[in-house]
Amino acid sequence: MDNSLLSGHSSDWWNSAMLLSLGLAAFVALLVAGATTGAVISARREAAAAQRDLERYKSTVAGQVADAKKAGIEAGEKAGNADLKAAQANERAAAFEKEAQELKASNLALEVQIQPRRLSGENSKKLAEVLSKMGSFPIGIVSRVFDPEGSDFADDLDCAFGAGKWHPVRQRDWTMSNRGVAIATFEGTTLPPDFTNALISALSGVGIKATMITITEDNQNTTSAHFQPNELYLLVGAKP
Structure with a gap:
């Protein structure tokens, strides 16, 4: 009997058997890995599909809730729509009236400003x-x-002063830059x-605001006739 044999088989046979076993083991491992990968991918796809279904459901419900709220708001608006429009119209009319009055006042003020004094x-x-x-009085x-x-x-x-028997003297060459009317x-x-108070009141009665001033010696010669003591002057300066 050949002592080199094991169970009647040589080492070559056992080497071939080992290789075959390893091949079978590798193939089984591949099958297990493939099955595992397939299971994972399938589970992920099912989870993604379930998530999409959930999102669609949530979107649908949210849309239905929004539509319900909108319908409720529109119903409430329609119920008070007439009163609301009337109030808004009155408010706009009041605003337009205020603007018109302000514009009229501005125009009147501008007219007064640009019109010559007469x-x-x-x-x-x-x-x-x-x-x-x-x-x-002179x-x-x-x-x-x-x-x-x-x-x-x-x-x-x-x-006017002449008609009131005051016999005024008219001077037209005053060189000062004063504004308004002054006694x-x-x-x-x-x-x-x-x-002087009576004269100021008389001028005020016809819309002329006059102030009282004193002509100093430094300004005595600002007219060709020169300002004189014991005389009264009505100075018409530039338009205010």
């Missing part, structure tokens, strides 16, 4: 009547040089307070 015939007569009752009606608007206004005042005297001249 004394109407009615106001000229009214001023003359008041002046005639005050008693006269007065010069003074306007600025190169100021046609102020010169025309001063001419109107000159006519003036040369420094050192005094007038009774009641008289």
Whole structure:
């Protein structure tokens, strides 16, 4: 008997058997790995499909809820729609009216600002009547040089004072840049307070705002006739 044999088989036979077993084991391992991979992939796909189904369901439910809310809101809006529109219309009308009034006021203010100062015939007569009752005082009606608007206004005042028997002297070459109308005297001249207040009131009665000023010696020669003591002057400066 050959002692080199095992169970009647040689080493070559056992080597072949080992290789065959290893091949079978590798094949089984591949089958297990393939089955495992297939199971994992299948499970993932099923989970993804289930997640998509859940998202579609949630989206559908959310849409239905939103539609229900919208329907409820629209129903509420329709119920009070007429009152709401009426209130909004009234609010817009009030806003337009306010804007119109503000625009009108602005336009009137602009018109007053750009219109030249003039004394109407009615106001000229009214001023003359008041002046005639005050008693006269020597007065010069003074306007600025190169100021046609102020010169025309001063001419109107000159006519009113003349009609009131004040015998004004008209001067047209004052070189100062004062604005507005002022009742003036040369420094050192005094007038009774009641008289000056009455003159200011008379001018105010026809819409002319006048202030009281004193002409200093430094400004005495700002007209060709020069300002004189014991005289009264009505200075018509530039339009304010």
